[in-house]
Amino acid sequence: MTAMPVARPESTVEAEAIAARTVSDRAEGEAYVASVCFKHGPPRLLGVELEYLVHDVTDPTLPLTASRLAAALGPHAPRSLVPDSPALPLPAGSALTVEPGGQVEVSSAPASSFRSLVDAVDADLAHVADRLAASGLRLAPEALDAFRTPRRLLTTPRYAAMERRFAPRGTGGITMMCSTAALQVCVDTGEPRDAPRRWAAAHALGPVLLALFANSSRHAGHDTGYASARWRAVMDTEPCRTVAATPCADPAARWATRALDTPLLVRRQPGDSWDVPTELSFADWIEAEGEAAAWPRPTFGDLAYHLTTLFPPVRPHGHLEIRYLDAQPVREWTVPVALLAALLSTPSTADSVLAVCEPVSQRWEVAARHGLADPALRATARVVAELGCEALSNLDLPDQTITDLADAVERRWRGGGRK
Secondary structure, three states, rough: OOOOOOOOOOOOHHHHHHHHOOOOHHHHHHHHHHHHOOHHHOOOOOEEEEEEEEOOOOOOOOOOOOOHHHHHHHHOOOOOOOOOOOOOOOOOOEEEEEEEOEEEEEOOOEEOOOOHHHHHHHHHHHHHHHHHHOEEEEEOOOOEEOOOOOOOOOOOOOHHHHHHHHHOOHHHHHHHHHOOOEEEEEEEEOOOOHHHHHHHHHHHHHHHHHOOOEOOOOEEEEOOOOOOOHHHHHOOHHHHHOOOOOOOOHHHHHHHHHHHEEEEEOOOOOOOOOOOOOOOHHHHHHHHHHHHHHHOOOHHHHHHHOOOOOOOOOOEEEEEEEEEHHHHHHHHHHHHHHHHHOOOOOHHHHHHHHHHHHHHHHOOOHHHHHHHHHHHHHHHHHHHHHHHHHHHHHHOOHHHHHHHHHHHHHHHHHOOOOO
C-alpha cells in the first residue's frame, strides 16, 4: 500500500542513503528484512488496497487501451501509464496505481478507525468511478475478468520480464497479472508478544475467508470450475513466491530467511531487459554466485525491491498486508474488511480464530476450487462469521452499522459464498 511503505525513515535523504548502501553479507540482509518488514507497536491503523478491473460500459468484451484509461484518470494517472503525469493523489488522500492489465488500484492512507477508512475510501472510489464513467468505463464487480482474455497494458521492463518468467508454467502468471483483482487489507503487526499470534491468525483465516468471499468463477466467457479462479492463478505463478507461511515463534526471522532464499524475479538495470536466471536467489547475489558474480553488488534498495516480488497470502511490509481476498463489488468491499479487522481486533479473538481455523488452515486449494461447497470450510465459516460479528463492537461502530455488516456476512454465508 503506497501510504504504508516497507520502511519509514525520518527523511528522504536518509532513505536514499540507506537504499544506496551495499548489503555486505547474508546476516546483514536478513537483519534488514526482519527489521523493516515486522515493525511492532499497538495495533492502531487499518488500510486497504482495492483493485478493480475496468470494462467498457456498453461492451465489456472490448479491449481496454492505455490511451483511453489515461484520459479517464487524467491527473491521477500513475507514471507507469503516463510517464509525465503529475500522478496526483485522490481527493481523500488515497493513491491510485494501475496494474499490468489496466486494473486500477486505490490504496488508502492508514486510518485510525474503520469509520474514517470507509469515509475516505468511498469518497475516492466515487471520484474514480465518476471519471471512468465520463469516458464510458466502469469498475467491474468481479475479481476475474469474466469477458476478456489476459492482455498486458503496461510496457514497463518489470512486467515484461514477469510475463516471460511465468510463461513456461502456463497461463496462471499472465492471468494473475492482467485479469485479476484483489481486496487487500493492511493491519498493524502488533506488540512483540502478540505478533506471532496475529501472524498465525491472519494466515489461519485465509482458506475460510477466501471461500466465504470467493468472487471469481468465470473467465473470458467460461466457467472455470473454481470458486476463486483468481487465487488459482496466483498459485500457478511460482510456489516459492506464493506459498503460505507456517506458524512459528519468530516469524520475522523466518521471513527474512525465506526472502533471501527466494529466487530473483527481476533485476533493475539499464535497458528494457530485467530478466534474471531462474534459480538465482538474492542470497546468491550477495555472495556473487553464478551469473551474479558479474553484477554490481546488491544494495538495500535492491533488497527492498526484491521484497515486492513475493506474493504470499500474507505479506509483511512493516504492517501485515493480507492478500487472499477476492475483490468485491464497489458497494460491498467494507464487509470482508470489517470482518477481518474484527477477527484480529484483540489477542483473545485471535486465539479463538486459531482454535477454530486450525483444522482447515491448509485447505487453500480446496477453498479456491470449491469455496463454501466444501463441508469443512462451510462449517468453519459459520463459526468464524459468528465470532467476527460478535467482535464488530471492537471497531467502535454505530449499532445500525454493526447490524448491517452482520446481516451482510450472514447473507454471504447462506448464499454459499459464491457470486
